[in-house]
Amino acid sequence: MGKWLKVLLKFVGALIVLLVVLFFFATSTIDTTPYFETEYYRNTIQNIEEAVKNKTEAKGPLLAGFARTNITPKIVSGTPDPTKGxxxxxxMAGYGSGKIATGVHDSIFAKAIAVEVNKETVVLINADLVAIPEDVVIQVTENLKGKIARKQLYFGATHTHSSIGNCMPGYVGKGFGGEYQPEVVEWLGQKFSALILQALADKQPAQFSSGYIKVPNLVRNRIIGESGRLNDKLDLLSFMQENGRKATIGAFSAHATVIGTDNELYTGDYPGYFQRHLEENGVELAMFFAGTVGSHSNKGLGEKFDKAKYIGETLADSARSALNKMKYLPNVDLTAISSEIEIPKLQFLYISDRLRLSPYLGSKLMPKTNPIQVQGLKLNNLIWLALPYELSGEYGLDLKNALELQGYNSVLSSFNGQYLGYIVPQKYYYFDTYEARLMGWYGPSMGDYLMELNFKMANELTHSKL
Known part of the structure; x- marks a missing residue:
């Protein structure tokens, strides 16, 4: 008996040592190094300063082109032809428990506006998707090589959670959008590429205007509720071709999650109702960009599709009221900046207030990280930052207010062809919330770091010190 006891004790001891070693290599303490003391910060500042030297600037008459394409997949029981969708x-992507789509409540679209000033061109592209898949953007960039560059393309999504999944590789991608299907990515890449070319071909003399209207009754701070700060602005851009055709962009910060996890039908959620209502009332092309949705949810009357209709159409009516007061100008002062940024090491998956999964193991669960792009655009008194993450409305409010004091309207849009999770103020990092614990992937300093970069981009676009 004594012999077997010794063997058992040795086995238990070895097992404990093994578990300790595994725990040591599988976890990592949260990195609290001030971001401004890091190499990634220094490298990024250099990158932005170099990008500023190579920024695009143009002044003169505006040309604008509009395009749309239906991206609602066709679900078939026989042998499918992915090239035909x-x-x-x-x-359906967005909810971890999302379901397989069985039908269509309302069609989903991708849309684009091409903007040209004195032979300098940018294209604003948006789709009724939870995010713009990076692999789709990579394919679009390759498809259009020699025709238009990635730095000229500004992507965004409505963030509906009832649209196309199967587009993001890796464990996390599978969890939020289903098994990766390269044929879905290829089809979307072809659709987006053709869309951009169509918008470029449609360019003609146009006028431009921007503005905003506050809609506080349709958005709430979902981290701390009614006491939280709120970005309640519906930001608006409008382009009017000389033939009278109008394209309108709305950007708003309420999550498009009115339609819940029990839904099995494709739908644009409330942004779909917003776009359709404008297009039924004199707007040729309506687009919706998810704004600073990282801490904001929707609010409105009714349930499910009734609520989505109420929010979307109320937003559209608010937009129509503001559009009637906006002044259009035929000449545009355009500035565009595109820069790569570096980011902190991955600190993914909450274990405790001190520990996260090790960066090595975390990277095995995430899609491959390609060079991260941030882009800034100035059109007259409109400043647009296209961001590859979900920025908190509280963070966004600081920059938007600073810009407004200098006479600028602004759009801070999410999902610019990559995804870095939620970016919330550092004060919430240890708060037991979905936004910080599950979706805060890069440590407590990530938000302040990115906001410094956002302010720097805005300063360069406005030639000011905000």
Whole structure:
């Protein structure tokens, strides 16, 4: 008996040592190094300063072109033809428990506006998707090589959680959008590429205007509720071609999650109702960009589709009221900056207030990280930052207010072809919330770091010190 006891004790001891070693290599303490003391910060500042030297600037008459394409997949029972958008099944992306789509409540679209000033061109692209998949953007960039560059393309999504999944590789991608299907990515890449070319071909003399209207009754701070600060602005851009055709962009910060996890039908959620209502009332092309949705949810009357209709159409009516007061100008002062940034090491998956999964193991769960792009655009008194993450409305409010004091309207849009999770103020990092614990992937300093970069980009676009 004594012999077997010794063997058992040795086995238990070895097991404990093994578990300790595994725990040591599988976890990492949270990095609290001030971001401004890091190499990634110094490298990024250099990158932005170099990008500023190579920024695009143009002044003169505006040309604008509009385009749309239906990206609603066709669900077939037989052999599908992915080149025609036919698939046997597509999981709806956004909710971890999302379902396989069985039908269509309302069609989903991708849309684009091409903007040219004195032969300098940018294209604003948006889709009824939870995010713009990076692999789709990579394919679009390759498809259009020699025709238009990635730095000229500004992507965004409505963030509906009832649209196309199966587009993001890796464990996390599978969890939020289903098994990766390269044929879905290829089809979307072709659709987006053709869309951009169509918008470029439609360019003609146009006028431009921007503005905003506050809609506080349709958005709430979902981290701390009614006491939280709120970005309640519906930001608006409008382009009017000389033939009278209008394209309108709205950017708002309420999450497009009115339609919940029990839904099995494709839908644009409330942004779909917003776009359709404008297009039924004199606007040729309406687009919706998710704004600073990182801490904000929707608020409105009714349930499910009734609520989505109420929010979307109320937003559209508010937009129409503001559009009637906006002044259009035929000449545009355009500035565009595109820069790569570096980011902190991955600190993914909450274990405790001190520990996260090790960067090595975390990277095995995430899609491959390609060079991260941030882009800034100035059109007259409108400043647009296209960001590859979900920025908190509280953070966004600081920059938007600073810009407004200098006479600028602004759009801070999310999902610019990559995804870095939620970016919330550092004061919430240890707060037990979905936004910080599950979706805060890069440590407590990430928000302040990115906001310094956002202010720097805005300063360069406005030639000021905000």
């Amino acid at each position: 036919e698939f046997n099944n597509i999981k």
